[in-house]
Amino acid sequence: MTPVGTEHELADRVLGGWLGRIAGNMLGKPVEQGDLWTRDRIDRYLRRAAALPLTDYLPEPPPGDDEGFELRPEWRQCVRGRIHGSCRDDDVDYAILGLDLLETHGFDFSTEQVGDLWLLRLPYLQTFTAERAAYRNLANGLKPPLTATYDNPHQEWIGALIRADIFGWTRPGLPHRAASLARRDAVLSHTGNGVYGAMWAAALVSAAFTAPTVRQALTEALTVIPASSRLARTVRRVISLHDTRLSWEDTLTTVSEETAGLGWIHTVPNAAVLTAGLLYGDGDFTRTITLTVRGGLDTDSNGATAGSVAGVLTGAEAIPAQWQDPLEDTVRSAVFGFDGVRISELADRTLRLVGSE
Template sequence: MVEHAFKQASEEGQSTDSIETLRRRWSAAKSSGMADELLRNVARTILDEQDAVTLRSLDSSREPSSLDHILALCTLPEVPTGGKGISPDVLADRIAGGWLGRAAGCLLGKPVEKTPRAGIEELLRSNDSWPLKAYITEKGIPDHLLKKYPWNRHYGRESLRENIVCMTEDDDLNYAMVNLSVVESAGADFTTEHIAQAWLTMVPVLSTFTAERVAYVNLLDGVEPPFTAIRRNPYREWIGAQIRSDVFGWISPGDPRGAACLAFRDARLSHVRNGIYGEMFVAAMLAQACVSDEPRVVVETALKVVPPASRLAESIRFVLALPEQESSWPSAVDRLEERYGHYHWVHAINNAALVVAALLYGRGDFERSICNVVMGGWDTDSNGATVGSVAGTMLGRSRLPDAWIAPLNNRIRTSIKSFDKSALTDLADRTCRVAQHSH
């Protein structure tokens, strides 16, 4: 965690001298032979000192973390440009497409989460399933490759083509259910505190990871938002908030700015800067996807809610220009790896760039979009889920390929309180009712 904190501080532009001073102290402590508990105390002290620096620079003019400052930089009109005329039947179809598409894309990427891009290709070429065109199968893969690249231990094997009976549990779907519960009970005026209470009452702590687990523990320690996102949290710009955005987009059809504002209230519990922007951006994409089926329009519209000088905005602009420079998907991913490969494999920025690229190169084709993003590596299940959600929302349930939807058997497993074994279409219907009530 301490090493991640140093890297995060560097990415945020903090002083190299101050980072190196703390790094030397940490190296000296690790090599001193002190007892583990004493070493943990040193780690806490260093993290707290790093947090103090973070707090002083939190609302920079380039990458602010407060909503007022973010919106001051937003170039999207406050009045939504679409959505008022969308019929209830069309909206219901789009939201159902989003839920089912999210599940299918996530399930596709689950077996190879944490497997590097080259490893994914090696596995799939070994049984003639590269390029990817269906759920991943173990059949025909040599034993030595299965040992070299084991399936994801979190239901990876259950997500293989021959074993699929439903959507298995995944945090990429868990938070959509939590947030659905929040907007059902508190409405669109929910607060970050409503989100925090929902986590504590509905989400088992061991079902959380990285920034979410840190924020959860901070809540248990009596820390209040937004400090839950900062205290001893080196994961504050990772992908965690980005995967929690969908419901806010679906209940704001044609209102990407409004969706982004809802997403901000959720994101600030665990993230800052680009971690927040990632959730706002995806929520805005989904709000626009409810009224548009053109990927470039969806992306360009959503980009307007992101501070233009931020690292996330730069990455999205880079991807928007990529199709004119690289015609093939593998070449496009090579370019992304060259430019953003220094980020952790679950960071918000590199994964958001890959998501956008998959949508653009997918050109509205559901299968091509989700397969592209999973073949691209990094956070395969999260990216598969987000691409599946956006593409599924653009197309609607009525236009999704049955080969991807039927294996789900319209059922999802989860440890989220009161949601286990839900029908995905029931979740979509509930979301649609909130959307219609909110607008």
């Protein structure tokens, strides 16, 4: 007996996690620049394109744009009507790399083996912020945990969090075990709230397999990180504001003011946007990922994690066609040996790891 009932249900929800991560990432990719694409600017763009309420991938820029709505250069491959398979992105690359890690070294992998796999499989120029600092330190012969702390000003940024889903997918209903795996991976490049973010995200994905509601999954995920951490306090703050029936907009405005100064790639404010998207999305896949991306900051990373959690909660069969069909069951990836892999193959390989040691 699997933690979610039948083998078919487990397979559907693992596939839902992969599809959700990729679709959410694609949704947020064109506006991934949180210092420019604020929540207000994203909604102004959508209104200009007559795309609110948002129920599909972002529309391409409307003709005659004179407001300077400049999307990221990759937008032509990831807006509605132009998508043919997923775009390459680090938010998906790290999920693939994590799968390769578990297939190669098993669940007893070491942090050093994570680093070795980066050097073997991941091009240096496809790493960013804390990961690039850690990669450079690895290449210069440093070992963990020094790889995370030497000449690395990004130790609490969101990079480790985006690497965590695979540990939740392969440890369904076991959030503490998922968090332990994520921590071992995260300390290669992060410290403090950067590590806690990875643990929280892995636990959240894991809990989504068995929790009756997204609220319960969020509550379970908080048990794996220190209650006094700024990350835990911020997530609890979003939950409490939601409980008062404050609007999604007012909740994000309140928490944005309380986390001002941390920067748009820091783990803590992004966890707030993600938590709000999940709570106000209330288990609906489309509403969850669209609210999360409209929340701004690191839009593609937050969309990816929200999509993963929502996809696990609903299963692949319940993800609407407008999100699945354009992906054409195909992933572009910078991870050596994986470019063009089928999403369904990634899900099958992930499923085979569930229950293994």
